[in-house]
Amino acid sequence: MTTCCKTHPGYEELAAFIEGLPDKKGELITVLHRAQGIFGCLPREIQEYVAEKMELPLAKVYGVVKFYSFFHMLPRGKHPISVCMGTACYVRGAEDVVEELAKQLKIKVGGVTEDGKFSLDTLRCVGACGLAPVVIVGEKVYGRVSPSQISAILAEYAEA
Numbered sequence: 001m002t003t004c005c006k007t008h009p010g011y012e013e014l015a016a017f018i019e020g021l022p023d024k025k026g027e028l029i030t031v032l033h034r035a036q037g038i039f040g041c042l043p044r045e046i047q048e049y050v051a052e053k054m055e056l057p058l059a060k061v062y063g064v065v066k067f068y069s070f071f072h073m074l075p076r077g078k079h080p081i082s083v084c085m086g087t088a089c090y091v092r093g094a095e096d097v098v099e100e101l102a103k104q105l106k107i108k109v110g111g112v113t114e115d116g117k118f119s120l121d122t123l124r125c126v127g128a129c130g131l132a133p134v135v136i137v138g139e140k141v142y143g144r145v146s147p148s149q150i151s152a153i154l155a156e157y158a159e160a
Contacts, residue, residue, distance in 0.1 A: 010038040011049065018053045028054060028064055032071055041072045069123050077112045077119035079157045081105075084134040086125030093146065094133035098122060100147035101135075104154060117157070 017034050021027050031050055036042050042065050051058040065071045083089070083098050098120075102108055105118050112119040128134050131143025135153065142153060 013038055014049070015053060018050075024054050028056065028061065029068070032061070032064060036071060041075050043073055072121075074110070075112060075119075076121075078117050079138055080119045080121065082121045082123045082126075082136045084124075084126045084128070084132070084136075085122045086129065086132075088129035088132040089125075089134055092132040092144075094122075096147050097133050097135060097145050097150065100150045104150055118154075 014031075014035050018024065018031055021031075024031075028050075031054060032042060035046055035050055039046055047061045047065060048058055050056075051061045054061075065073060081101060083094055083101065085094050085098075098109060101120055105111075105113050105120060107113055107118070107120055109120050109122055123136075126134050126136065126141075128141065128143065131141070133145050135142040135145045137153065137157065142149075145153070
């Protein structure tokens with residue numbers, strides 16, 4: 001979805017949401033969630049728009065987007081895949097899981113498949129250390145994942 005021009009209908013929706021807030025102070029994360037829901041990601045032009053509408057410095061908006069792993073500046077696939085790289089997951093083979101996903105999807109971490117079906121990212125920690133290594137596809141969490149399970153996991157989304 002293109003977000004390059006402010007005539008995109010999403011800008012009106014976002015502006016109405018921001019204007020409808022009783023108080024803008026302290027609502028940046030809420031606004032960014034809504035913006036990402038509308039546009040699918042938060043590229044620079046969306047961040048600039050949010051900064052302008054909320055009367056905040058762009059650096060503050062950018063800092064929040066970069067800090068929180070659930071915000072994305074680039075488009076994601078229909079089925080975003082995230083692999084936890086926290087200590088427990090890493091020690092239990094998360095790196096091998098990432099390599100197998102990248103190989104089967106034919107993309108690098110941060111990439112999106114040509115058909116737009118999958119994107120691949122890593123996370124610092126998802127807090128499910130007992131299930132390490134953890135893979136998240138959309139909202140579904142897979143625990144104790146090994147490289148040999150990747151084909152079956154991807155097959156669940158092949159027809160979707």
